[in-house]
Amino acid sequence: MTQQIQPIFIMPEGTTRTSGRSAQKGNIAAAKAVADTVRTTLGPKGMDKMLVDNMGDVVVTNDGVTILEEMNIEHPAAKMIVEVARTQEDEVGDGTTTAVVIAGELLDKAEDLIDKAVHPTVVARGYRLAADKALKILNEISREVTENDEGLLKKISITAMTGKGAEHAKEHLSELSVKAVKSVMEKQNGKVVVDKENIKIEKRVGGSVEDSELVSGIILDKEKVHPGMPDSVKNAKVALIDSAIEIKNTETDAKIQITDPSQLQGFMEMEEKIIRGKVDKVTASGATVVFCQKGIDDLAQHFLSKKGVFAVRRVSQSDMEKLARATGAKIVTNLDDLSSTDLGTSGLVEAKRVGNEDMTFVRECKNAKAVTLLIRGGTEHVVAEIKRAVEDSIGDLAVSLVTGKIVAGAGATEIELSIQLRKYAQSLSGREQLAVNAFADAVEVIPRTLAENSGIDPIDVMTELKAAHDKGNKTFGIDVFGGKSVDAWKEGIVEPLKIKLQAISSASEVAIMVLRIDDVIGSGKEAGPRMPSGGMPEY
Ligand code: ADP
Ligand code: MG
Secondary structure (H helix, E strand, O other), X not given: OXXXXXXXXXXOOOOEEEEHHHHHHHHHHHHHHHHHHHHOOOOOOOOOEEEEOOOOOEEEXXXXXXXXXXXXXXXXXXXXXXXXHHHHHHHOOOOHHHHHXXXXXXXXXXXXXXXXXXXXXXXXXXXXXXXXXXXXXXXXXXXXXXXXXXXXXXXXHHHHHOXXXXXXXXXXXXXXXXXXXXHHOEEEOOEEEOOHHHEEEEEEEEOOHHHOEEEXXXXXXXXXXXXXXXXXXXXXXXXXXXXXXXXXXXXXXXXXXXXXXXXXXXXXXXXHHHXXXXXXXXXXXXXXXXXXXXXXXXXXXXXXXXXXXXXXOOOOHHHHHHHHHXXXXXXXXXXXXXXXXXXXXXXXXXXXXXXXXXXXXXXXXXXXXXXXEEEEEOOHXXXXXXXXXXXXXXXXXXXXHHHOEEXXXXXXXXXXXXXXHHHHHOOOXXXXXXXXXXXXXXXXXXXXXXXXXXXXXXXXXXXXXXXXXXXXXXXXXXXXOOOEEEEHHHHOOEEEHHHHHHHHHHHHHHHHHHHOOOEEEEOOOOOOOOOOOOOOOOO
């Protein structure tokens, strides 16, 4: 008797599933496609991308994470690569393209090995070994930097901004960035701490990049509340108040019954007395400038203005906190508590029109622990790209000071890393050796891409570089302007060690994760991520 075998469905209808080699190939192809899109932007000679969203808004950038976030990537493995960029951005603030390009190349080299019948788990294990070793090597070849190395700090900043549209003003912008980071830097138990939140970056269209300035204090995009108030206050005594300077009953719903005109008169007089009392408390403290997080009543504005006090209302909470750090003032809630010891100081508070907006500058704060960088430039796109460049610069300076270690850029570090990984590979057995060598090949993608993006024949210059490193010139990298090899350290092309550490660890983690997947199961639901049938998304 033959029994009819029923097919067994373990997943709902509409589910897509690819497994084994084709799942792996699809994932690797998708991840590589992501890496390829940003690859051409790497380095000072990298190209820009123009991103147009469905509202028609345009962003021109060569910032890796910006590009990937705007691209709406759907393929699940490709999304994992985007995650690498995001982690890099969060942890370091720079090196996003580097991390993504290395991840793509690790997978590319892994595919070669898999094609040669090396099992993916073996490749994954070898990659793990290589990554651990790489982090050690990177630490060994790094050099120290402290807040006193002014010249070196400027070089870190310039390297971060090279090729980012900030080119012609990089001297000026690097000076501003170094000053900004040094002012907010603190030492806690001997350890350097830099909270980038304390560097406010404001951008305003108009003027030229050279007009960008660092204010030892805070810039608010708010104007003084009353035209009768002074336009500027020298040696200001600053009060920070986080409650409203108005009559209290606005929040409760009390009704007042007025039956004859004299009552109204009396009521208004009483109101005036209360407001006057509040203003008197402000002036009694000695304050000449008031920043209020809530509202300031019309009458209060009038009285303050008569007393020559400069006042701004509805300042955001985060700006209030920055003002406190910049001026040394204490934020006070109850006006009754306000005393001269709560006041902060600023050498100059002024109302100023920038572009076509009224702003308030709180300048010349002594020992300001919060500062503002005002970025100027001809158009919206220019200031936006310069802001991204300056953010990279500040990020690089901050991590350099926090870890206290930097390395040579221009591909020098990657070449040295590759050479030393190959030496390490010799200590390993057959298949793992293959994987570690593949890892060593993969990190060379950075100098190779820097060359390619500058129109330099990568083969010649890579040979030249390796020869230099073999002779002990460990900081030789690619001169993207001259087309030859050059001592990157001497040229001042230097970067934080942390960029490289983070790029290697997140790139290898994602590569290992992708390699270990042999089954991709997509739910049939419409809303879920769609798997392109060919694996490779079109760009
Ligand atoms: P990422 O998003 O990875 O930071 P970038 O486009 O900022 O990408 O490029 C960084 C790479 O450019 C690094 O490898 C860095 O060493 C290199 N680089 C920066 N300045 C120079 C320079 N003047 N000459 C050669 N390479 C440089
Ligand atoms: Mg960069």
